[in-house]
Amino acid sequence: MKNLNTFYFLIILFILSSCKKDHTPVKPIDPDSTDSQIAAVSDSVSYTIDGKTYxxxxxxxxxxFGNQSVNQKVVFNNNGTMDNFDIIGDKDSVLFYKESRTFSNSTSFSISFIKKFNKKDLSGVIVYSxxxxxxxxxxxxxxxxxxxxxxxENTENGIAILISANNKTYTSFVPLPLQKPTTLKPGFQNNSSFEIISFIKTENGGYNLEAKFNAIVVEHFNENQKKLENGYLRMYID
Structure with missing residues (x-):
């Protein structure tokens, strides 16, 4: 029986999400602030694709937040047709991800922070946390x-980005389900970077995060590639 992957259902929901108007441009956090009390920042992100800044x-x-199986692979059943398969992964390990989303009328930006864990080190039943x-x-x-x-396959820790821009959806990861072949080769992000440059506790107990990044982003379904440049992210973690 086919193992349905809800992850790709969430991508479709993302594409259909409604957006709202732009506000002020992104302003960097001041890591050298002398204030003893640091207020929570407003989430903001900016980046450039094809010379246009979003x-x-x-x-x-x-x-x-949620889980996925680790080291997944496709097992085709009976005659090996594409509509008759199972997706299986490690029994003792699980991938945990936590996602944040920011949007405007011109773009939507979703970022997931990802790490693999041994199940015995986590708590929970429906979701391992x-x-x-x-x-x-x-x-x-x-x-x-x-x-x-x-x-x-879910073999890697790290960052995953899902964005909409210019009426198209792009990802920093292979956008096709595991049972479908991809033209992307492992290492296609080798020349990309994501760096968290600031992580500061705020007066209300949360944290302000600041990051800079660039990446190859891949168009959903057809795998056309674009360069995302001059990325800057500011977000509040509660």
Missing amino acids: IANIRDNTIR PPVKSILELYAKGKYQYAEDFGR
């Missing part, structure tokens, strides 16, 4: 790779 600064307050300390470590200052096979 800005989003309306926070989606929906809480999104790491302890708070481990979740905060997803946002620690430093450089991160892009999880190119997010939603497919």
